[in-house]
Amino acid sequence: MNTINLENALKIWQETFTISNQHITDERLYTLSQSGGLEDASDIELEHLSRCPECLESWSIVCMLDEFNLKEPPNQTVFISSGYLKAAASAKQTKEPLNLKSECGKFIIGVFPDLQKPGKGMITLDTVGHLPDLEKMRATVSDAKGMVALEKSIIGGRAAAVTSDMDQLDFSKYTILLTKNLDSQNDD
Amino acid sequence: MMTETWILFEDSSAYPLICNINGNGKNPVSTYLISNNHTDEFLASANRACSLVHSYFHSHGQPIGNQVITFDLLGRNDQALLSGKSGGLAFAAAFACRLLNIDSSKIAATGVIEADNRVTKVKGIENKLSKALTFLDKGDCLFFPKSCRPEISGTLLSELENKKIRLFPIDRVSQLMEVLLKLKKKSADGELLRHKPLERHLPTCFMWFAITIFIGLAILSIYFFHGQWDRGFD
16 A cells, blocks of 8 residues: 655656646547547546546547447446536636536536535536436546536436535536446445 | 434434535426435435425425425445435425524434325334434434334333433324424524524513603603692793
8 A cells, every 4th residue: 555655645746737738649539539449548548538628529529429329238438428518608607506418418417506605516417318327327527627526426317416616616618427336336 | 503304224323414405406306315325216215205395385385496405414434325215204304404494403304205295104113213312312303104103112212202302203294394394483483582682672672661761751741740830820
């Protein structure tokens, strides 16, 4: 087990810093867009893709939309979607309730700031319609700055989290990453 | 401070339910559980409970708008699976307390809520009430299904009563609401007494002030007229 000291902490910081700044190359994005490509992606690439709207947008352009077709049960371990705040482009700060439908049309993100407690609020994620393949998958919703707004398991087609960082969240762009939930697999 | 509502489990565990609400939902009631590890049935019981509380307000002429509700179990380990339907009554109590902003004693509740507003039997009532006995204090409220009463041992009942815990065996959600509305009234009165003594006593103060002025004026006028009478009026 790694002990936490200044050297290790700096190393972790350096890795994190690299992730947030180093974009995925076009060649690599193309490879990742191929069938099963995401399964070969490294953790760092997945992390970056899930938190970087620019790379995700490029990746989604390269990908064919039919890769997202959920009518057939996907065997892939990862599903990614994204979206934009289409209303008032200047409304980056979340001071009013929002309902955001993802580009793929499969998810709705609800943002509900608590007007009486500034900075606090609820983030919800709903699947549109009955999508049993997504049940028990772990959903991570990140904002335009890569800040994780929600990281929960989807149960009954929904997930939710409460946050104290509502003021800092920027949903002008956002990503939704779904991964298989190892915890739920262990339950059986 | 808000009323703390506790949910009771068959394995003799109990947790405070943290309920957050927001009145900007798209549907009348959208219920979410913050926990990562619960069954559909558990979530459905929460949703049903909140829907019935929502309907209660609506049918009593106090519509509360479209509510987004999240529940979290404080201190619950995510590894343990949350299942069953007996949490329904606790969810209903937590949501109603949050809506009514009740500032009262602790509440613990267990009961399956059916779609037709009935509160029905739960498993392990003895374990659940025994656990409630450990954290509820004098004046706190304990709600459970009326149909479970014969299963509760006399010893446990007398222990609960000796501790002056208020027991509410109920068979309908509306009964829970009636008790909570009474608590709301009491807590509002209490708040007035505790936080607004001046406003509370203002009418009395005004009355005494008016009486003093009246008596003063009466004395002055008697003195004046008496003096005038002695001196004559011409």
